[in-house]
Amino acid sequence: MTTxxxxxxxxxxxxxxxxxxxxxxWSSGKYLGKLYKEALExxxxxxxxxxxxxxxLWPPAGxxxxxxxxxxxxxxxxxxxxxxxxxxxxxxxxxxxxYGDRLANPYPTATIKLDDGVFLVHFLEEKxxxxxxxxxxxxxxxxxxxxxxxxxxxxxxxxxxx
Amino acid sequence: MAERVGIVAVAQTKxxxxxxxxxxxxxxxxxxxxxxxxxxxxxxxxxxxxxxTVTCSQDFWDGRTISSCNVMSYVGHHHSDEDKVAEDSLNxxxxxxxxxxxxxxxxxLVATHCKESQGDKRGIENAAMDPxxxxxxxxxxxxxxxxxxxxxxYKYGITPYQCARVVVKNRGNAKRNPFAQEPLDLTxxxxxxxxxxxxxxxxxxxxxxxxxxxxxxxxxxxxxxxLCQKPIWIEGVSNCYETHYLGDRDLAECDALVKxxxxxxxxxxxxxxxxxxxxxxxxxxxxxxxxxxxxxxxxCGRGExxxxxxxxxxxxxxxxxxxxSGGMLSGNPTVVAGMTRIAEGVLQxxxxxxxRQVTGAKRALAHGFTGVCGQLQGxxxxxxx
Ligand SMILES: [Zn+2]
Numbered sequence: 001m002t003t004x005x006x007x008x009x010x011x012x013x014x015x016x017x018x019x020x021x022x023x024x025x026w027s028s029g030k031y032l033g034k035l036y037k038e039a040l041e042x043x044x045x046x047x048x049x050x051x052x053x054x055x056x057l058w059p060p061a062g063x064x065x066x067x068x069x070x071x072x073x074x075x076x077x078x079x080x081x082x083x084x085x086x087x088x089x090x091x092x093x094x095x096x097x098x099y100g101d102r103l104a105n106p107y108p109t110a111t112i113k114l115d116d117g118v119f120l121v122h123f124l125e126e127k128x129x130x131x132x133x134x135x136x137x138x139x140x141x142x143x144x145x146x147x148x149x150x151x152x153x154x155x156x157x158x159x160x161x162x
Numbered sequence: 163m164a165e166r167v168g169i170v171a172v173a174q175t176k177x178x179x180x181x182x183x184x185x186x187x188x189x190x191x192x193x194x195x196x197x198x199x200x201x202x203x204x205x206x207x208x209x210x211x212x213x214x215t216v217t218c219s220q221d222f223w224d225g226r227t228i229s230s231c232n233v234m235s236y237v238g239h240h241h242s243d244e245d246k247v248a249e250d251s252l253n254x255x256x257x258x259x260x261x262x263x264x265x266x267x268x269x270x271l272v273a274t275h276c277k278e279s280q281g282d283k284r285g286i287e288n289a290a291m292d293p294x295x296x297x298x299x300x301x302x303x304x305x306x307x308x309x310x311x312x313x314x315x316y317k318y319g320i321t322p323y324q325c326a327r328v329v330v331k332n333r334g335n336a337k338r339n340p341f342a343q344e345p346l347d348l349t350x351x352x353x354x355x356x357x358x359x360x361x362x363x364x365x366x367x368x369x370x371x372x373x374x375x376x377x378x379x380x381x382x383x384x385x386x387x388x389l390c391q392k393p394i395w396i397e398g399v400s401n402c403y404e405t406h407y408l409g410d411r412d413l414a415e416c417d418a419l420v421k422x423x424x425x426x427x428x429x430x431x432x433x434x435x436x437x438x439x440x441x442x443x444x445x446x447x448x449x450x451x452x453x454x455x456x457x458x459x460x461x462c463g464r465g466e467x468x469x470x471x472x473x474x475x476x477x478x479x480x481x482x483x484x485x486x487s488g489g490m491l492s493g494n495p496t497v498v499a500g501m502t503r504i505a506e507g508v509l510q511x512x513x514x515x516x517x518r519q520v521t522g523a524k525r526a527l528a529h530g531f532t533g534v535c536g537q538l539q540g541x542x543x544x545x546x547x
Contacts, residue, residue, distance in 0.1 A: 016294040022285045024225040027277070029185030062188055065235030068205045 031060040032150070034075070039153040043142045047118060049074040058118040080140035081160065082114035089129055096152070108132055112157060123156040137162050167262045168386030168393030169255075169544070170379050171197040172505035177343035177374040177493045180279040186224060186232040190217075190275040193377035194237055201379055201389050203269065205238035212379070213267040214243035218254035218274035220497050222286045237273045250445070251376065252500025252530030252540040256399050258380045268382045269389075275375040276495035283371070290534060292406065303447065303534060304368065308360035310413040310535045311450040315362065317414035318457075318465035322362055325449040326353035327471045329366050329491055332452070335478055336488025338517035341502075343372055343493025353449075367449040372493045376501040378508070394508045397525070398430030398543035406537060419458030419531070419539040427460075430525075430543035435460050439543070440523040441510045442476075442484045443503035445530050446491055452484060455529060459541065478518060486510070486518040500530020504542055511546040 028036050031048065038046040047056050050064035050071050056078075057064055057071055064071050087110035094103040108124040126135050138157035147153045173196035175181075181189055198204070204211040215237045219229040226232065230239070230246040237244075245261075247254040251274035258270040287302035314320060330350055336342035348366065356366040379389075386393035402422035404411060411417075423435070432438045442461060446452040453467035461482060462470045470476060476484035485491075487506040490499050507526030509515040526544045531537075 018293075018297075022222075022225075022289070023282050024280055026225060026280055027182050027185050029188045030183070031188070032185060061235055062191060063235045065240035068238055068240075 028150075031062055031071075035060050036148070036150045038077075039142075039150060040148045043153070045078045045080050045114075045140065045154075046075055047078065047116075048072065049076055056116060056118050058120075076116065078114055078116040078118065080114070080154075082112045082120070082138060082157075084124070084135050084138055084157075085111040085113055085119075087111075087124060087132060087135070089132060099149070110135075110138075110157070112138060120151075122151065122154060125156045125158045131159075135159050165383040166386075166395050167259050167380055168383060168390075168395050169504070169508050170381050170386050170390040170393050171200040172376070172378040172508045173197045173200070174341045174376045174502060174505055175374045176341050177372050177495065179343065179371050179373070179493065181277060181373040182279070186219070186229075186275050186277060187234075187236040189277065189373065190233045190273050190375040190377065191236040193375045194271070194273050197271070197377045197379050203379065203389070205242060207242060209268065212238060212269050212271045214245070214258075214261060215239060215271045215273065216245045216247060216254045216258045216261070218247045218249075218251035218272070218497060218501070219276065220248050222289055223276050223278065223281050223497060225281060233273065233275060237271060243267075249497070249538055250500040250530035250532040250540060251498055252504065252528060252542055253401055253538075255378070255380070255396075255501060255504055255542065256401065256540065259396050259399060262380055262382055268385050270380050271377065272380065272501065273375065273377040274498045274501050276497035277373040278371045278495050279373050287534075296407075301534070304363065305360050306408065306534045307448045307451070308363045309408070310454075311362050311367075311448065313413040314450055314454050317412075318468070320450065320453060320465070320468040322354060323350055324453065324468040324471050325362075325367060326350040328446065328449040328452045329353045331471070331477055332446070332485050332489040332491045333366075335486050335518060336492035338478070339487045339492070340516070342488040343374075344370055345488065345492060363448055363450075369447050369490045370493045372495040374495050374498055374502075376498050376505055378501065378505060392512045392546070394511045395545050395547075396542060397545040398426040398428070398432070399541065400425035400429065401538060401540040404533075404535070404537045404539075406534070408535060411535070413535055414454075416454055416458035416536055416539065419455060419529075419536065419541070420460070422539045422541045423459045426541040426543050430545070432543065435527070436462065436482060439482065439525050439527045441486060441507065441520040442482060442527040443487060443506045443529065444484055444489065444527075445499045445503060446485070446489050447496070449491065451536065452489065452491075455531070455536070456484065458539070459527065459529065461527075478520065483520050486515065486520055496532070500528070500540060503528035503530060504544065507542075507544045511544055
């Protein structure tokens with residue numbers, strides 16, 4: 001026995017697409033500006049230390065939010081080495097909203113505790129899902145081109161021996 | 163009856179066309195630092211310091227959602243009670259006032275910032291329009307203001323000369339205000355000879371691009387008296403919205419402002435604002451707005467503001483000085499403007515307004531607005547008694 005399928009009439013919705021983003025020119029400010037400058041010119045990751053709690057601020061800033069005191073100019077160059085705390089394995093493509101670049105896919109992203117005590121979210125070089133499970137110690141790999149983007153000047157973190 | 167709420171400290175940055183040297187947090191901290199130092203208060207939620215913070219910033223101007231995140235460590239947000247108000251910062255002070263009247267908080271910091279230099283002004287203002295119905299028409303606040311100026315001037319016989327006199331007065335007043343961005347010695351002819359932006363509005367009828375911040379601390383009556391020698395009291399405050407769609411409004415009228423003013427006056431026991439207010443700080447992005455808003459505020463009758471500016475009544479030294487600070491026309495960011503008006507009112511009532519002091523000022527009016535053709539209107543009455 002055959003049944004005749006009636007074509008169901010679907011409602012039509014109109015969507016309005018606005019594709020072009022608005023332009024901004026943000027000031028990094030004094031403290032974040034130093035992070036940008038050191039990353040760009042010296043491939044160094046820097047931040048400043050709170051004079052009261054002695055912890056490193058992240059990102060660098062003029063006031064420690066924990067203590068509500070002015071942080072000042074006690075700058076520290078960090079090692080760029082750390083330990084992976086959590087990771088996720090992204091299978092959909094990320095994009096860089098500032099510059100419009102599509103990031104490679106898949107891209108493992110991790111929370112990394114730098115040896116200096118600062119927590120950072122960044123990419124991992126290791127893309128093998130099985131090997132990722134064992135990644136512990138990592139080190140920053142700096143980009144060769146397209147620099148001047150702060151943390152974006154680090155390409156990813158590479159697995160190093162413990 | 164509830165305790166009164168006092169303003170115990172105010173601070174402003176110098177307003178500037180481009181503060182590329184500072185990000186939003188660093189900018190707002192320039193003002194916050196001063197009110198903390200002046201009062202000796204620290205952020206502490208144990209009843210010994212600042213109980214909460216209210217910030218005012220606008221996500222589109224900051225280019226991010228939750229724009230208070232831009233300033234959080236600079237205004238004591240960390241593990242603290244914080245509220246962000248968008249639109250005009252007069253409403254942030256209103257929110258802080260209400261928090262204190264709730265009885266649960268005694269001391270509240272209010273801080274606002276805006277860096278107009280960072281964004282695309284016309285694009286951001288266009289984004290205030292309904293996204294799929296009105297944005298396509300390309301209106302921004304300037305083009306909408308031009309329509310309003312034309313309608314107001316036509317209906318009430320306000321002349322371009324009278325609008326230009328507002329600019330001459332305010333840019334001149336700015337010479338006496340150390341925070342003002344662009345004081346200028348102008349003549350009416352200078353204003354009328356400047357480039358047309360959107361007729362009838364010319365370049366000098368409009369405010370320049372501006373970056374800046376403002377901060378203040380509010381407290382219960384008891385704490386205010388301990389914290390400061392000359393607390394200034396919030397005697398009345400209100401706000402009111404117009405409908406968004408311009409086609410539903412007669413742009414020569416400002417009904418929302420009339421209503422907001424009535425409610426604020428009632429709260430402050432004001433029956434005749436022109437006689438009972440000694441100084442008014444009125445937010446005017448465009449010159450016609452000072453005149454139109456004066457009428458909406460009931461400081462003169464409808465259509466009378468032109469004659470009032472001609473008479474010199476609103477000049478420094480006149481019967482009712484309006485914008486002795488130089489107003490927004492001398493350079494003052496949107497968003498921040500309402501708090502600038504309040505801060506200036508506080509300085510006037512404290513007798514600390516320097517060369518722009520209105521002699522013997524006992525009661526001040528502060529006005530703030532935001533949105534297309536003054537869609538949201540806010541009024542605050544400050545008193546020293
Ligand atoms: Zn600290």
